[in-house]
Amino acid sequence: MKTAVRTAPGAAIAAAGVGHTYRTDRGEIAALRDVSVRIAAGEFCALIGPSGCGKTTLLHILAGLLRPTRGSVDLPAAVPGRLPAAVVFQGVCTFPWMTVLANVEYGLRMLGVPRGERRARAEAELRRVGLWAFRDAYPRQLSEGMRQRVSIARAFATDPAILLMDEPFASLDEQTRLVLQDELLRLWHERRPTVLFVTHSLDEAARLADRVLVMSARPGHVTADIPVPLPRPRRYRDVRRDPAYGEFTARLWDELENEIARTGVPGVER
Amino acid sequence: MSASPRGRRRAERTLAILSPLALLVLWEVFCRAKVLDPRYVPAPSTVLGTLGAMTRTGELPYNVAVSARRILLGFVLGAVPAVALGLWMGLSRAVRAALLPLVAAIYPIPKIAVYPLIIFYLGIGEASKLSIVALSIFFLVLLNTMAGVLSLDDAYVRIARAYGARGPAVFATVALPGALPSIFTGLKLGMGFALIVIVGAELLGSDAGIGHLIWRAYQIFAVDVMFAGLLVTAALGWLATAGLDWLEARVLPWRA
Numbered sequence: 179m180k181t182a183v184r185t186a187p188g189a190a191i192a193a194a195g196v197g198h199t200y201r202t203d204r205g206e207i208a209a210l211r212d213v214s215v216r217i218a219a220g221e222f223c224a225l226i227g228p229s230g231c232g233k234t235t236l237l238h239i240l241a242g243l244l245r246p247t248r249g250s251v252d253l254p255a256a257v258p259g260r261l262p263a264a265v266v267f268q269g270v271c272t273f274p275w276m277t278v279l280a281n282v283e284y285g286l287r288m289l290g291v292p293r294g295e296r297r298a299r300a301e302a303e304l305r306r307v308g309l310w311a312f313r314d315a316y317p318r319q320l321s322e323g324m325r326q327r328v329s330i331a332r333a334f335a336t337d338p339a340i341l342l343m344d345e346p347f348a349s350l351d352e353q354t355r356l357v358l359q360d361e362l363l364r365l366w367h368e369r370r371p372t373v374l375f376v377t378h379s380l381d382e383a384a385r386l387a388d389r390v391l392v393m394s395a396r397p398g399h400v401t402a403d404i405p406v407p408l409p410r411p412r413r414y415r416d417v418r419r420d421p422a423y424g425e426f427t428a429r430l431w432d433e434l435e436n437e438i439a440r441t442g443v444p445g446v447e448r
Numbered sequence: 449m450s451a452s453p454r455g456r457r458r459a460e461r462t463l464a465i466l467s468p469l470a471l472l473v474l475w476e477v478f479c480r481a482k483v484l485d486p487r488y489v490p491a492p493s494t495v496l497g498t499l500g501a502m503t504r505t506g507e508l509p510y511n512v513a514v515s516a517r518r519i520l521l522g523f524v525l526g527a528v529p530a531v532a533l534g535l536w537m538g539l540s541r542a543v544r545a546a547l548l549p550l551v552a553a554i555y556p557i558p559k560i561a562v563y564p565l566i567i568f569y570l571g572i573g574e575a576s577k578l579s580i581v582a583l584s585i586f587f588l589v590l591l592n593t594m595a596g597v598l599s600l601d602d603a604y605v606r607i608a609r610a611y612g613a614r615g616p617a618v619f620a621t622v623a624l625p626g627a628l629p630s631i632f633t634g635l636k637l638g639m640g641f642a643l644i645v646i647v648g649a650e651l652l653g654s655d656a657g658i659g660h661l662i663w664r665a666y667q668i669f670a671v672d673v674m675f676a677g678l679l680v681t682a683a684l685g686w687l688a689t690a691g692l693d694w695l696e697a698r699v700l701p702w703r704a
Contacts, residue, residue, distance in 0.1 A: 241610055243606070243609055243610055261611070261612065264610070264611070265607075265610040265611075267603060267606065267607060267610075269603065270601050270603040270604070271603075271607070273604060273607070273621070273622070273625075274702055275625040275626065275628070275700075275702045276625075276702075277702075284608075284611055284621070285611040285612065288608075288611050288612035288613050288617060289612060316701070316702040317702075318702060318703075332611070336611070
């Protein structure tokens, strides 16, 4: 089925001078301030920062779910049967009332892809993540790791130019997380969407990304942009033995520590 | 010594059948021993005989059919708009703000108290019966549907919107299926109310139906027919609940 394995190149992400302010009853809260991000087509970029710094806000803006109050975002042009930007969320990520297959087909259904092609593309994606045998199961019957696989398959099924991931592995146990990281790297390698991966984990950022963006405390602002000095493929045991790995994660922490101190977390010195 | 789970389930099922059966036997014995006066409390065997006779004459099937039809039609008439409006109220703050005070004010009125007014407007025919059933379940289903949408995790709407769903698609793929469990809770509660209300309405003013049957039996002092009517009402209620359970299992396979 040739239609199922369409590989289209990723598109660049470009945001310039993006600012966002939420209005609440207690006044305005500036979530983002003058964020400019440029990610090349096919690049894997991680975004880290203290809790509540506006990472998710930025991701929602890039996904087109939220209109920034300032600045501009270039979203890839719409192509029939293809989602410009697909999002993988953390935690609750699948519809419990749909089968695995229906969940994976969801984005294609919303895109208006005809049934036959929809089925073929969803099948290819489910086979790729090893869940074809579970196509008729409901999410309740799956483990959390499997559910997250389903949501990754749903994203890849729409053949996105950009893949936005909001801490997708945050609530998984470490072993499952490592397995899913490998799987994501494999899928990314085959298809080469442009990825922005929000995470709290320095290890995860170092293991997955080409480049790590560090965000300041609220209002979020990109304070550092550091290339990851590790060769690919990034097999876990190789990465962990690489002295550059320890050096790199330590450097990330240097960047981050100041910002976390600014949020007023006790025990972290300024 | 502990029984296996299956053994325990079987024992529970046996008990559930045995206890009402024992009560019936006791009742029968008391009647035959003249402890209970059969002029006031007929024996179960008498009631059963009456049921059989009324079925053969066609009197019972006719009246049951009349009541069942009223419940079914009234149910659909009330539930469909209730679900639609409930989804809308759940999704839109503005609609909720506008309608919730009204709903909250009307909901607690015992619907049977409105029946005289309904008869006044619609007459004593089928229209008033269907209306009272529809009215009695409308608010229950409406409030449960709205609560179902409100209790849905925002994450589902976010996923839907991220994958391009807008307006009606969010309605059909998230709000409705997500609220269905609550909708069924409303429907099941509503079925109980529908039965209460229709029999009540038929007692008050009707020329057919189970309630009418019971009322007429009271007027001619036919105690066995009154008991038969109650028995049939219970059976109808049980059947309706079983039907809704069956429907729920079919419509909500993801919950089982």
